Amino acid sequence: MRESEVIAEVVARNPTLATAGGATVLVPPGDDMALVELRGRRVLVAADQVIEGRHWAPGTPLRLVARKALARNVSDIAAMAGVPSCAVATVALPPDMPDDEVRALAAGLHDAGLEFRCPLVGGDTGTLADAGAPLVLSVSVLAEPGPSGRVVTRSGARPGDLLCVTGTLGASAGFGPGGHHLTFTPRIAEALALVDALGDRLHAMIDLSDGLAADAGHLASAAGCSALIEAGRLPVAPAIGWREAVGLGEDYELAFACDGPPPDAVCGTPVRVVGRFEAGRAGQVSVDADGMRHDVSGLGWEHGR
Ligand SMILES: [Mg+2]
Incomplete structure (x- = not known):
């Protein structure tokens, strides 16, 4: 199944989303971020992951890998014309990963959070069962609309633009x-x-x-x-x-x-x-x-x- 097909399946369930929980869904799946309204306040939310061997080459310093994982999410915030608020991350670690590499990941996320004004405020780590399994790093971000209040979506282009x-x-x-x-x-x-x-x-x-x-x-x-x-x-x-x-x-x-x-x-x-x-x-x-x-x-x- 291709990524676009997976997203299409999620988008197809949209009609049930608006009333599914405490949030009112203003921009549903299919854009760079979702926009929801919580007690009258609009919040942007998204998640994105990077996988060893797919999003970075072997030998890449893990500080940079961590930075990329957060930066990709912050780039999605930019796409909506949002302002970063904070991030949470989960890491699936190979069982044989040295401690200093785990520390490099944590330091990279921390430093990137400061650099992008999107601090890491929580998360979780797990250890993979298979020694050969690739490292996976997933980051979720929250953001707010910018000072103008305008959120820009993917839809809205017109012929002639x-x-x-x-x-x-x-x-x-x-x-x-x-x-x-x-x-x-x-x-x-x-x-x-x-x-x-x-x-x-x-x-x-x-x-x-x-x-x-x-x-x-x-x-x-x-x-x-x-x-x-x-x-x-x-x-x-x-x-x-x-x-x-x-x-x-x-x-x-x-x-x-x-x-x-x-x-x-x-x-x-x-x-x-x-x-x-x-x-x-x-x-x-x-x-x-x-x-x-x-x-x-x-x-x-x-x-x-
Ligand atoms: Mg994007």
């Missing part, structure tokens, strides 16, 4: 120790600045974890339209072609839909118009390159669950 990205794409092409995927800073400040700068002209937003082709597809799907990317406009890392730039993923930049031009930069981070949304098949993403239109709807990182 510009497709824009922050920063550089393809920087995680080297998926090893020391790569961008381990050292990126989630775009919290940039997201809040975009809300301020664009106001109601900012229609939808997502963070780029799966690659622009897939993540623009998520925006287009949610809006029932298609997206067209112009290869010549992509802000690509050195020695990276357009296919890698839209397909590799782990950029942790923001992609957003807006009506009219965005600012050239926010908080010192460049903003680029890379394409536009069009009336077309829902979720279809194409790239204009070399005088041809390439369908890249299938490109990008689909997690194998």
Whole structure:
């Protein structure tokens, strides 16, 4: 079963969610975070995990692994234009893991919590039965809407909207120790600045974890339209072609839909118009390159669950 199919199963149960407990569900599963209302206060909540061998290469310092686990969650907070509150984490440890590595994980989570203003306030550890089993680190985060009160979801793009990205794409092409995927800073400040700068002209937003082709597809799907990317406009890392730039993923930049031009930069981070949304098949993403239109709807990182 693919990740998108698992999520579809969860989303299909949505109608029962709104009255399931004490929270009113305002943004259900299927976005970067859920938004719930608790006693009149809106709270964003999400969980995300990293698995050894899948999200980091052997030999990666565990402090950086812990940082990545939290940073991915904080990047989802940025996607909603939220402000981090706190985090909890669970770790499934291989039985033979040395104590100093367990301490490195704990220190990494603590330090990342301070760095991202999202302190670790609880969690749990368990030990795996199989000596060969990979380390798994799962983090859950709580967040609040930013000062404007605006929460930006994946849905809301309209045909004619510009497709824009922050920063550089393809920087995680080297998926090893020391790569961008381990050292990126989630775009919290940039997201809040975009809300301020664009106001109601900012229609939808997502963070780029799966690659622009897939993540623009998520925006287009949610809006029932298609997206067209112009290869010549992509802000690509050195020695990276357009296919890698839209397909590799782990950029942790923001992609957003807006009506009219965005600012050239926010908080010192460049903003680029890379394409536009069009009336077309829902979720279809194409790239204009070399005088041809390439369908890249299938490109990008689909997690194998
Ligand atoms: Mg995300």
